[in-house]
Amino acid sequence: PATQTSAAQGQLGFEASTPREWVAQIRAESKASRVAEAREAREVEAAESHSQLADGSGPVPAAGFFSSLRYLGQLDLTYLVCDGDGELVLVDQHSAHERVELERLRGQRGSADVAVQRLLFPQTIDATAAEIELVGRVGDALALVGYEVEAFGAATLAIKAVPAGVRHTDPTQLLRRLLAEWATEGAPSDEERVERLLAEIACHSVVRAGDRLSPGEAEALLKKLDGTEHASVGPHGRPVLLRLPLAEIARRFGR
């Protein structure tokens, strides 16, 4: 789209025109895939360690699991309470939506589908020399997720476009925070930066604890979880669902 930089298209899109560019593109995508896989593995591991704390948390749900749940209502505007087959199921609405949104963003990165909000007037932020240098190196990675940013003088960055859909924080401040972090601590790779950006965008785009969901919205979210890999684990490694077997509930009731 008009909102994407040509540099990003040249590096990771499908417009590579020379064999050398083509090889570089394959390598980058292969690396992106490995990084994402490693991240998934860590998330699943973290969730499994949580599950051991959680009595009644079952194994990873079967295909079609979330669609089969009968939605009862929201608990504390935070959890979706569901009648499952032989169990009471609670779904953390934020973690669930975050997982769904992160997968959607990952699927769209660098493509024409990335939702970008072009700013009518570029927004400028103060920046250190290290941050400006960093943007010069990682500008293409930022563009993959919807940020268009460039140096504007020696101590200022101009932000021309931001990812659309970020509701819970100012996307400009989000970028500023990550740049400051990366300029001091660095990140293992551009891929890690892109992943981190996607996770932050997902986290700040989706419903949170305290958001009221209509039954239709809740059911739509549950259905989307079924189309998502690792749906039982949120991007921060927290469980998305808590399963309380009816047998355990009956025991507590003395039935």
Add this chain to the structure above:
Amino acid sequence: PATQTSAAQGQLGFEASTPREWVAQIRAESKASRVAEAREAREVEAAESHSQLADGSGPVPAAGFFSSLRYLGQLDLTYLVCDGDGELVLVDQHSAHERVELERLRGQRGSADVAVQRLLFPQTIDATAAEIELVGRVGDALALVGYEVEAFGAATLAIKAVPAGVRHTDPTQLLRRLLAEWATEGAPSDEERVERLLAEIACHSVVRAGDRLSPGEAEALLKKLDGTEHASVGPHGRPVLLRLPLAEIARRFGR
């Protein structure tokens, strides 16, 4: 009402006409009250021992507790799932209704409000000599809860009226079963027999696990629990409610 025997009215109603009858009536009512109190105490004790098993079961709920719950829906057609103030609350629909109904029946016993189903044709059942002798002794107690029964020859009982509202068993068979039990084992007192009858009538009149309740029916039941003493304990000493604090749920979700 026409459906009550005059013997029952003479013994425990307000029609006592001599000082001796009046004293007997006071004594009987005082005893009934003591028996009911002792039964309550045993039920509460039994429920408390259950509560110790049940993590998250809180203390006896405050006044207005059940009305304040936001009803979400039925779980497994057995439990009413509710969003409480700071907790997830499950209510066992059968135990809850049984408790409400038992209190209602206790309040009505021997009064004009007892719902009686008079049989168009008396129903006869075979009976032992011991059972027939027993009916002669406890007929008045049976009348207090709606049974009208008398000997019909040497080996038969004629049942002329039964408590109304018993849905889940044949009230005639229920009486037959209890008479057989009492004729062999006996019961501490007529009061115990009346209590046992009321409990059986309540148990067989109310909703059970597997009954579908409309939201309106569920909410009406919750409201009635608030008008009931010992609402957190079913007549069989099982907990009526299970309380899962949100803090515990949040911990399990890693929040």
